[in-house]
Amino acid sequence: MAPPPNPDVEIYLAVLKHLPDAVVVVDQAGHPLFSNPAATALLPGSIAGLGGHGHGTYQLLDSHDRPLTLPELPLQRVLAGQPFQHEELLLAVNASPHRRWVAVSGVPLQGLGEAAALITVRDISAMKQREANLLIQAFHDPLTGLPNRHLFMDRLSHALTRAQDASQGHRQGHPQDSMALLFIDLDRFKVINDTLGHPVGDALLVEVATRLQTQVGAEMTPARLGDDEFAVLVEDMATSFTAIDLAEQICAAIRQPFFLKQQEIYIEASIGIALGLSTYQSAEDWLRDADTAMYQMKDSPDQRWHVFDSSHQVQQDLRLQTEIDLRHALGRGELRLHYQPIVTLSTQEICGFEALVRWQHPTRGLLPPGEFIDIAETTGLIIPLGQWVLAEACRQMQAWTAAYPAMANFTISVNMSSRQFSQPSLVEKIQQILAETGFAANHLKIEITEGVLIKNSETIIGVLEQIKAMGIMLVVDDFGTGYSSLSYLHRFPFDCLKIDRCFIENADQDFEKLEILQSVVRLAWNLGLEVVAEGIETPRHYAQLKALRCELGQGYLFSRPLAPEAVEGMMTEKMAPLLKPTPAT
Ligand code: C2E
Ligand code: MG
Ligand code: MG
Numbered sequence: 001m002a003p004p005p006n007p008d009v010e011i012y013l014a015v016l017k018h019l020p021d022a023v024v025v026v027d028q029a030g031h032p033l034f035s036n037p038a039a040t041a042l043l044p045g046s047i048a049g050l051g052g053h054g055h056g057t058y059q060l061l062d063s064h065d066r067p068l069t070l071p072e073l074p075l076q077r078v079l080a081g082q083p084f085q086h087e088e089l090l091l092a093v094n095a096s097p098h099r100r101w102v103a104v105s106g107v108p109l110q111g112l113g114e115a116a117a118l119i120t121v122r123d124i125s126a127m128k129q130r131e132a133n134l135l136i137q138a139f140h141d142p143l144t145g146l147p148n149r150h151l152f153m154d155r156l157s158h159a160l161t162r163a164q165d166a167s168q169g170h171r172q173g174h175p176q177d178s179m180a181l182l183f184i185d186l187d188r189f190k191v192i193n194d195t196l197g198h199p200v201g202d203a204l205l206v207e208v209a210t211r212l213q214t215q216v217g218a219e220m221t222p223a224r225l226g227d228d229e230f231a232v233l234v235e236d237m238a239t240s241f242t243a244i245d246l247a248e249q250i251c252a253a254i255r256q257p258f259f260l261k262q263q264e265i266y267i268e269a270s271i272g273i274a275l276g277l278s279t280y281q282s283a284e285d286w287l288r289d290a291d292t293a294m295y296q297m298k299d300s301p302d303q304r305w306h307v308f309d310s311s312h313q314v315q316q317d318l319r320l321q322t323e324i325d326l327r328h329a330l331g332r333g334e335l336r337l338h339y340q341p342i343v344t345l346s347t348q349e350i351c352g353f354e355a356l357v358r359w360q361h362p363t364r365g366l367l368p369p370g371e372f373i374d375i376a377e378t379t380g381l382i383i384p385l386g387q388w389v390l391a392e393a394c395r396q397m398q399a400w401t402a403a404y405p406a407m408a409n410f411t412i413s414v415n416m417s418s419r420q421f422s423q424p425s426l427v428e429k430i431q432q433i434l435a436e437t438g439f440a441a442n443h444l445k446i447e448i449t450e451g452v453l454i455k456n457s458e459t460i461i462g463v464l465e466q467i468k469a470m471g472i473m474l475v476v477d478d479f480g481t482g483y484s485s486l487s488y489l490h491r492f493p494f495d496c497l498k499i500d501r502c503f504i505e506n507a508d509q510d511f512e513k514l515e516i517l518q519s520v521v522r523l524a525w526n527l528g529l530e531v532v533a534e535g536i537e538t539p540r541h542y543a544q545l546k547a548l549r550c551e552l553g554q555g556y557l558f559s560r561p562l563a564p565e566a567v568e569g570m571m572t573e574k575m576a577p578l579l580k581p582t583p584a585t
Contacts, residue, residue, distance in 0.1 A: 022121040026052055027114040030075050034115075042102070042121055044093060050104075050119055051075030061090040061099070078106035078117040088124065101128040141224040143202060144209035152223035155233055156181065156283035163276060179276030180243035182232040182305075183290035184212070184250065187268045189228035196263060203260045204267070211253040215246065231290070247271040247305035270294050271305040323375050325361065330384055334360045337392050338561035342413065342532065342554045345546050352411035354447070354554060355393040356561045357385070377419050386420045387429060394439035396564060404571045413445040413475060418452040421459075427466045434470070441471035447498065449477045453488055461492060468493045475532070480520065489527055497524045501535020501555070508540045521548045 016023055022039035026032055030052040035043075043049060048056030051073025060068045068089070070076055077084060084106055091100045103122045109115045139151035147155070159179055186208065193201035205228065212222050212230055221233040232250075234243055254269040272293030280286045293308035329335060339353035359367040376382040397412045420426060434441055446467060453460060453476075468474055473495040481500045489497070499520055507514040524531045533545045536555030545553055562570070 020123070022119075024050065024052075024119045024121075025109065025115050026075060026079075026117050026119070028079065028116040029053075030079060039121070042091075042100075042123060047075065047119075049073075049091075050121075051077075058091055058093040060102075060104075061092055063088065063090065065090065065099075074104050074106045074119050075117065078108055078119065081108070083107050088128075091121075101125045144206055144224050146209050146213075146230070147221060147223040149223065149225045152221065152225065152231060152233065153283045153287070155221050155223075156286055159233060159235055159276060160280055160283060160286065178235070178237050180234045180237060181274045181276060181286055181290045182234065182243065182247055182250070183225075183272040183274070183287065183294055184230040184232070185270045185272075185294055186228040186230075186254070187270055189267065192265060192267065196261075196265070200261050200263065200265075204258055204265060207258050207260065208254060208267075211256075212250060215249050215253055220246075231287070243273050243275070244305065244307070247273060251304045269304060270297060272297070272308065273305060274308040319375060322372055323379055323381075326359070326372055326375060326379070326381055326385075329359055329361075330381070330388060334362070335385065335388060335392075336360055336366070336563070337389065337396065338563055339396075339412075339567050340554050340561035341559045342411070342552055343558045345533075345542070345550060345553045348558070350410070351552065352413065352443075352445070353397075353567070354413040354415075354561075355389060356415075357389050373417070377417050380419065382417050382419045383423055386416060387433075390414050390416075390430065391433045391437065394433055394437040394444065397443070398437045398439045400567070400571070407571065409443070411443050411445050411473070412439075413447050415447045415477065416452075418448075421448075421452060421463055426463060427470075430467065430472070431470065442473070445473040445475050445496065447475040447477040450479070450481070450488075453492060457488075457491070464493055468495075478534075480516070489523075489529070494529060496530040496532060498532040498534055499550075501533075504533050504535045504541050504545070504555075505537075507544055508538075514544070517544075518548055521550050525549075 016036040019036060020038055022042040023034075023036045024032060024039050024043075024047055025034040026047065030047075032047050032052060035047070039047075043056075043058060045057035046052065046054035048054040049058040049060060050056075051070065052075050060073065062068060071080070074084075074087075084104075086103045086105055088101060088103055091102045093100075101124045103124045105120045107118050109118050139148055139154075140146065141148045163179060189201070189204070192204060205224070208230065209222070209224060212232070216222050216232055216234075219234070219236045221235075223231050223233075225231050232246065234246060237243060250271065251269050254267060258265040258267065272290045272295075274286055274290035274293055276286060280289075289308040289310075293306045296309055297303070297306035336358045337355045338358055339355055341350045342352045342354060343349065344351050357369050357373075359372055361367050373382070376385050393412050393414050397407075397410065401407050401410065423429070433439075434444070464474055474493060475496040475498055476489070476492075476494055477498050478500040479497050480503055497520070499517065503513055503517050503520070505513075507517050521531050530552065531550050532552040532554065533541075533550050534554050536542050536545065536553045536557045538557060541555070542553070542557055
């Protein structure tokens with residue numbers, strides 16, 4: 001009687017038959033003793049591809065696509081006494097372009113007769129594909145499919161490390177010149193997105209990405225950093241001109257019209273370029289410089305790219321340092337006022353001064369206002385600074401008028417920035433300063449530039465009228481440099497018009513300038529305004545202005561702005577006309 005079937009063996013056989021993993025058992029010589037149906041399907045032909053006997057129709061490769069050598073093949077390793085678990089390899093079936101990912105394990109078998117080793121091969125292609133998709137999602141922009149910021153920063157870091165290694169290893173060539181980072185920004189993208197809608201905006205970005213990809217070579221990495229910002233990392237450039245050529249090509253490609261959803265769209269790119277210096281400490285620094293380069297770009301329609309200039313960074317650092325120092329300057333009493341005489345042109349006698357602020361910087365010396373006024377304006381420090389200037393000018397003038405009778409009717413002109421007009425309590429502050437110093441309001445002139453009037457003119461008119469009601473005179477400074485027309489002069493309660501020195505500078509050579517000067521003086525007369533000419537530097541300027549019957553003037557010909565001690569020195573001498581003898585015309 002036949003022995004009853006061993007239920008265990010039947011179960012094992014059924015399991016092996018239905019198991020999706022390939023299972024192969026070999027003898028000590030590498031001959032197959034057993035293989036399940038999955039093995040026949042996955043490893044067509046024979047087990048030669050695993051390192052056994054016969055002619056294989058497939059090959060095992062490592063993750064770099066390199067075929068394994070004989071001793072590296074699974075069967076050879078197990079039989080040589082080196083078992084292994086779940087090694088991920090590629091399986092290439094001859095004549096098929098597709099590769100499968102497989103996980104191969106090899107264990108030795110003992111005490112099972114001829115059986116010497118067991119090899120299992122699992123098809124993990126689907127899992128690998130899912131992994132790859134996840135990687136793509138994590139490191140790529142879902143809209144354009146380009147590498148995202150995360151992956152791009154990683155590539156930058158690697159490129160920097162390679163450049164640093166190369167320069168330390170004294171390899172030939174100049175690695176710092178051979179890499180560049182292009183930061184690309186689309187001009188007007190936001191407008192298109194807002195007006196034509198996000199679907200059009202998205203389609204445009206996809207199209208831009210496609211054009212970008214057609215411009216970049218294999219040694220370059222394009223990326224989308226966010227919104228309408230793209231970037232390209234260029235490695236192994238021959239010269240830095242490669243980066244510039246590429247920037248030109250990208251601009252030209254993006255400048256071509258886009259046809260999206262029945263619309264014709266035009267857009268321009270601006271490109272900041274930072275060469276990859278091996279001195280960069282981080283990818284962030286490198287990217288920041290490329291970004292900065294874009295802002296350094298001149299507003300030129302022909303050139304849409306700019307190479308980062310490190311001296312600009314130095315300037316920014318200086319600006320930041322100035323801002324920090326300026327915050328202390330007020331408290332430490334480092335500000336000074338210099339006084340430039342204003343002269344009655346017909347008599348050459350001084351009739352007043354313009355107060356001009358200076359900063360006695362602890363390490364940089366005496367700084368002119370050009371070095372700090374606009375920083376004070378952007379930071380808001382102009383409010384306390386302006387208040388100090390007004391208070392100090394009034395205090396000083398009050399002291400001088402008491403000490404020097406000749407100065408009794410002198411006026412003092414004080415400059416005010418537009419930002420000062422935004423403080424709600426300006427009028428009260430001025431009143432308070434006049435009250436505290438005892439200086440007469442009708443000897444004070446406040447100079448404002450045309451720019452002040454352009455912004456917020458309705459509110460400004462109200463403030464100016466209150467100031468004027470106090471008896472203070474109002475002067476338009478740098479007249480002719482703003483872009484407003486003469487028409488606004490009617491609307492504002494000015495007393496005086498100060499012609500910018502650019503009109504005086506060349507009036508003796510430039511006939512057009514002279515004509516303008518003439519008509520400005522005439523206009524001022526018609527409006528009943530006093531005229532001051534600034535920047536009188538030569539006897540010719542002086543003669544010309546006098547001929548035009550301009551009343552007042554200031555300039556280096558008469559005097560530069562003076563420190564208070566110099567004013568006092570001048571006042572103790574006899575109050576003589578400043579020019580002796582009268583200059584020739
Ligand atoms: P501004 O009010 O037009 O002052 C006249 C500027 O021209 C002064 O420069 C003065 O030194 C210069 N200047 C005078 N005569 C001549 C000349 O014959 N030739 C040339 N080339 N220049 C001449 P500064 O002192 O450097 O002041 C520059 C600007 O800074 C002033 O222009 C004014 O806008 C601003 N500023 C000065 N002090 C203050 C202040 O206390 N507050 C505010 N907000 N701005 C001030
Ligand atoms: Mg002025
Ligand atoms: Mg001026």
